[in-house]
Amino acid sequence: MVTSNDVHDPGDRSGLELPKSPTGITGFDEVSKGGLPTGRPTLVSGPPGAGKSLFALQFLVYGATRCAEPGVFLSFEGSRDKLASDVRGLGIDLDALEQEGRLLVDAQSMAREAVATGEFNLEALMVRMAFAVDKIGAKRVAIDSLESLFAAFSSRPALVRSELLRLFSWLEDRGLTAVITGERAEDTLIRHGMEEFLSDCVVLLDHRVVEEVATRRLRILKYRGSTHGRNEYPFLIGPDGLEVLPITSLGLYQRVNSERLSTGIAGLDEMLGGLGVFRGSSVLVSGTSGTGKTTIGASFASAACQRGERVLFFSFEESQSEIMRNMASVSLDLAGWVDRGLLYFHCERPTTQGLEDHLATMRRLVEAIVPTLVVIDPVSSLSRGTSKGDVSAMLTRQLYYLKSAGITAVMTSLTEGGNDLEHTELSISSLVDTWLLAITMQTSGERNRGLYVLKSRGMAHSNQIREFLLSSQGVSLVPVYMGPDGVLTGSARAAAEAVEADLGLGAEHESSQLAEAMELRRKAIETRVASMWADFEAEESLTARQITSSKKREQALRAARLEQGRQRTVKPEDGP
Amino acid sequence: MSSPTRVHAREEEPTPVRLQLTLFVSGASPTSTRAVRRLRDLCDRHFPSGYDLEIVDIYQQPEVVVSRGVLAVPTLFKELPLPVRVLIGDFTDEPRVLAALGLSTSKDS
Numbered sequence: 269m270v271t272s273n274d275v276h277d278p279g280d281r282s283g284l285e286l287p288k289s290p291t292g293i294t295g296f297d298e299v300s301k302g303g304l305p306t307g308r309p310t311l312v313s314g315p316p317g318a319g320k321s322l323f324a325l326q327f328l329v330y331g332a333t334r335c336a337e338p339g340v341f342l343s344f345e346g347s348r349d350k351l352a353s354d355v356r357g358l359g360i361d362l363d364a365l366e367q368e369g370r371l372l373v374d375a376q377s378m379a380r381e382a383v384a385t386g387e388f389n390l391e392a393l394m395v396r397m398a399f400a401v402d403k404i405g406a407k408r409v410a411i412d413s414l415e416s417l418f419a420a421f422s423s424r425p426a427l428v429r430s431e432l433l434r435l436f437s438w439l440e441d442r443g444l445t446a447v448i449t450g451e452r453a454e455d456t457l458i459r460h461g462m463e464e465f466l467s468d469c470v471v472l473l474d475h476r477v478v479e480e481v482a483t484r485r486l487r488i489l490k491y492r493g494s495t496h497g498r499n500e501y502p503f504l505i506g507p508d509g510l511e512v513l514p515i516t517s518l519g520l521y522q523r524v525n526s527e528r529l530s531t532g533i534a535g536l537d538e539m540l541g542g543l544g545v546f547r548g549s550s551v552l553v554s555g556t557s558g559t560g561k562t563t564i565g566a567s568f569a570s571a572a573c574q575r576g577e578r579v580l581f582f583s584f585e586e587s588q589s590e591i592m593r594n595m596a597s598v599s600l601d602l603a604g605w606v607d608r609g610l611l612y613f614h615c616e617r618p619t620t621q622g623l624e625d626h627l628a629t630m631r632r633l634v635e636a637i638v639p640t641l642v643v644i645d646p647v648s649s650l651s652r653g654t655s656k657g658d659v660s661a662m663l664t665r666q667l668y669y670l671k672s673a674g675i676t677a678v679m680t681s682l683t684e685g686g687n688d689l690e691h692t693e694l695s696i697s698s699l700v701d702t703w704l705l706a707i708t709m710q711t712s713g714e715r716n717r718g719l720y721v722l723k724s725r726g727m728a729h730s731n732q733i734r735e736f737l738l739s740s741q742g743v744s745l746v747p748v749y750m751g752p753d754g755v756l757t758g759s760a761r762a763a764a765e766a767v768e769a770d771l772g773l774g775a776e777h778e779s780s781q782l783a784e785a786m787e788l789r790r791k792a793i794e795t796r797v798a799s800m801w802a803d804f805e806a807e808e809s810l811t812a813r814q815i816t817s818s819k820k821r822e823q824a825l826r827a828a829r830l831e832q833g834r835q836r837t838v839k840p841e842d843g844p
Numbered sequence: 845m846s847s848p849t850r851v852h853a854r855e856e857e858p859t860p861v862r863l864q865l866t867l868f869v870s871g872a873s874p875t876s877t878r879a880v881r882r883l884r885d886l887c888d889r890h891f892p893s894g895y896d897l898e899i900v901d902i903y904q905q906p907e908v909v910v911s912r913g914v915l916a917v918p919t920l921f922k923e924l925p926l927p928v929r930v931l932i933g934d935f936t937d938e939p940r941v942l943a944a945l946g947l948s949t950s951k952d953s
Contacts (some may be wrong), residue, residue, distance in 0.1 A: 376913035383944040386879075386933035388916040391870045392902050392909050399906035421916070 286493045289337070289445045292330025293323065295512030299497035300488055309446040311466035314473030319484065319505055320449035321345060322358075323473065324410035326509045329360050329445050332370035337407035337445075340400040343375035343536065344416040351375050358509045372400045378420035390421070390431035397435060401444065409439060412580055413449040416463060433465055468492045469621060474500075483623060486512050495774055506628035525549075529676060532571030533564070535745025536704075539721050539730035545702050546726065547640070548674040550667050552696065554681040555706030560717050560736055560743075561680035562586070564704065565643040566595045566602060567743050568678045572641040573605035580639040581613045582630060584649040588613040599742045605724065612637050618649045622739075626650060627662050631669065642670055646680040647696070663696050701725045709757050715759035719745060735761065854895070861925035863887070863895035863945065868909065868919045869900050879918040879934040887934060892946055 297303050304310045304327065312320045321343070328339030343351060351373065352362040365371035374396055403407065413433065421428050439446050448466060464560035468482035470490040476483060485500045503512040528543035537544045545551055551568070553561045569579045581590055591613070592603045614633055618626070634642065650659050663679075670677045679700070702724040709718045717736040721729045734745040735757050748757050756764050867883060869876035880899060888893050902909045902917060912921065916932040922945055929944045 298918045368912075374910050381915070382919070382930040382932045383940055384933050384937075385920075385941045385944070386936035387875065387932050388918060388933045389875070390915050391917045392868065392919070395870075395902045395906050396910050396915075399910065417915075 275841050288494070289327075290330065290335065291323075291327045292334060293326050293510045293512060294505070294508070295501065296486070296510070299486075299501055299512055300491065301494065301496055304445060304447065305442065305491070305494065307443040307466040309439060309448050309466055310469040310471060311462075312447055312449045312471045312473060313452045314398035315452060315475055318473035318475040319503070319510055320473055321351075321412045322355075322505065322510055323471070324412050324447040324449055325351075325355060325360065328371060328408050329365065331366055331408040331445075335407075338370050338372070338404040339408040339410065340397065340404070341371065341373045341375065341410050341412070342397060343373070343412045344378045344420065345379050345412055346375065348373050348375040360509075369404050372404050372406070374400050374834075378416045384423065389427065393417075394435055394438060398438070401442065408445045408447075410447040411449070413451065415449075415451045429462065432462065436465060450685045462815075465602060467698055468830065470492075472502075480594045502623070504623075504625065504628050504662075506631060518785070525674060526777070529575075530571045531564075532569075532574075533743050533745055535734055535747075536564075536567075536719070539732065539734065539745065540724055541727040541729055543727070545676065545724070547676055548671055549701035549725075550671060550677040550679070550699065551704065552679050552681060552700040553684050553704045553706060554624055556683050556708065559681070559706035559708055560719075560738055561706055562591065563595065563598060563600070563643050563738060563743055564706065564719075565645050565678050565680050566591065566600050568641060568676075569611060569643050570595075570600045570602065570605065572676075573608075573610040577610070577640040578637060579605070579611045579639050579641045579643065580633055580643070581611060583613060583615040583641045583645050584618045585646065587615050591615075597740065598738045612639070623650055623659060623662055627666050630666060634670070634673070634675065640674060641676045641678065644677065644679045646682050648680075648682040660696055664699055667696070667699055707733070709733075709735075710762050711757060714758040714760070716756065718748070860893075862893075863922070864924040865895060865897045866900060866912075866921040866923055867897060868897050868900045868902055868914045868917060868921075870917045871904075875934060876902070876918060882935045883920065883941075886938060886941060888943060890945075 288300070289302065289306045290297045290303035291300075296522040312323050314320050325341060328341055331337035332339050341351075345351075348362075355362060362373055364369065366373060397409065398407065417432070418425060418428050435444075436448075450462065450466075452472070467490060469488070469492065472487045472489050474485040474487070476485070484503050484505070486503045488496045488498070501512045504513075525546055525548040527547040528541075528545065529547050530537050530544040531540065553564045555561050565581075569581055570581045579706045581591070586594070588606075592606070595602050602611060606613065607626055612633070614629070616626070616629075621629075630642075631642075647659075647663060650663075667677055679696075681696075703722040705720055705722045707718045707720070709716050717738070718733050719736040720731075720733040723729075733748060735748050737744050737746055748761060852949050865883075865887075867880065869880060884897070887897065900908055902914065912919075918932070918934060920931040920935075921930070922929040925946065929946075931941060931944050
């Protein structure tokens with residue numbers, strides 16, 4: 269793991285540092301704190317194909333083009349034409365540099381068989397070097413490689429050794445900064461007992477295969493009189509040649525953009541202050557399997573295409589047609605954007621090539637397509653076959669690169685089951701600006717998707733966990749149901765919402781019904797009142813008649829009694 | 845077999861090509877002067893019909909050293925007859941020199 273203080277040696281006495289010659293190799297000058305020791309030879313050792321020749325050549329080309337230090341490249345590894353065509357792909361034009369007198373390439377193949385007929389020496393080696401150096405006033409030289417020289421004169425290793433020592437001391441006398449390449453033997457830095465003479469600065473390049481994936485490493489083994497980063501640094505051979513990737517070399521001077529981009533998911537924009545993410549920022553979507561990470565990535569892509577922007581979609585797990593089909597099911601028409609030339613897919617199994625090559629590919633494609641948005645789905649699969657420290661260091665560099673180019677990066681990352689959700693295995697969470705966490709919520713026999721914003725730098729963002737809905741109508745984020753019974757999702761939320769809706773609808777319905785019922789009732793009552801009145805009146809008239817007849821009977825009775833009283837007179841008149 | 849001395853091609857022999865040599869030496873160093881002397885002596889004895897020998901001082905003509913890819917001194921190029929052969933060393937191993945110069949077959953016959 270690369271840490272921030274690994275290049276800071278406590279014994280660092282700046283000011284007493286050796287004069288150094290920058291190599292122009294991205295990252296290496298930071299690790300070596302300025303480059304290679306000026307006026308001294310540096311041994312670059314490693315197995316075949318590790319990038320030694322390229323290291324040497326880049327050192328010379330940088331000196332010639334940027335430091336006004338012409339360089340001589342003495343190669344025994346093949347013809348000049350082959351070398352020129354090999355490096356043309358890296359943007360190095362040997363012919364032009366030679367015509368301008370800034371570089372001199374003396375290259376030959378040692379394949380030719382010579383017949384040895386007696387004593388000889390290698391004086392011509394020195395003559396050639398001196399001739400080349402004097403011709404262009406070289407300040408830098410490279411000899412590539414000791415191995416081929418020893419192989420060509422395999423019968424006389426002692427002679428080769430003594431001639432080389434003569435050459436090295438001549439180089440030092442002339443104050444030339446030299447890179448000498450050699451192959452690493454089993455137990456020594458370099459074969460043929462040369463290491464003791466090349467001990468000022470030793471750089472080891474390695475090219476090893478870990479879990480079937482090739483990875484390149486660089487280490488500064490020795491740097492006499494100087495401090496240097498001591499770790500093994502991953503490096504890659506990209507379109508600009510060698511690139512060493514120390515996390516510490518990242519500068520923080522990218523442009524800041526306050527433009528906001530829609531995420532393509534309405535509910536998500538709302539959660540991110542209503543506007544979405546910043547252009548040129550990096551977005552991480554992490555979560556366990558099946559939480560909809562790819563869909564969120566595709567939504568970002570689709571939204572950018574809708575704005576007429578170009579998008580580059582790296583997929584390390586699914587093929588282009590799989591993604592297009594799957595996203596069509598949530599009505600994201602990626603195929604349409606591909607047809608219109610706005611969306612580009614690059615699908616590759618993570619194990620097809622080494623990590624550094626993947627990142628080199630990404631960079632090449634980014635330069636070729638010039639997208640405004642890059643989706644990497646998922647970054648976590650890049651860590652297969654290589655150490656996580658490497659991946660985070662390289663992703664850091666990649667993010668930095670995208671950021672400095674103003675390209676928005678959307679990465680998905682799979683969190684392995686059982687791991688802490690708010691933790692990315694690649695330790696890149698601290699580098700991203702917006703981190704969305706896709707989760708699953710398991711309640712009442714259901715598994716529902718949820719999404720929340722774990723962080724989003726520089727903007728107000730929602731603290732809600734929203735339910736993430738994928739349907740044939742599209743992708744949406746809905747607020748979860750917050751009721752007296754707590755947070756509800758899925759069918760429970762739907763049910764709760766339905767009940768609430770029912771109630772609302774019922775009340776409205778009821779009031780009108782009630783009004784109607786009251787009207788009816790009133791009519792009924794009025795009818796009844798009318799009939800009661802009628803009854804009453806009937807009763808009243810009947811009663812009146814009865815009263816009349818009763819009074820008549822009473823009068824008749826009284827009259828009869830009076831008659832009786834008159835007839836008896838003895839009995840006094842009494843009350844009723 | 846015709847002897848190499850009979851250069852007039854009366855018999856239907858392939859046209860003999862005159863031996864053409866380029867020798868790279870370092871100035872007037874004792875090793876170099878000894879090598880030049882030994883080569884001349886050897887050629888005089890085995891190629892009485894004549895040969896061309898060009899001597900290049902690596903310090904005087906470094907560009908030729910570069911263009912011919914010479915590292916060892918002395919280096920001898922047998923330019924003609926083809927194929928080109930490269931010999932390094934001071935010619936003490938005479939049989940190997942002669943073989944490389946194409947005289948081994950005539951010795952066998």
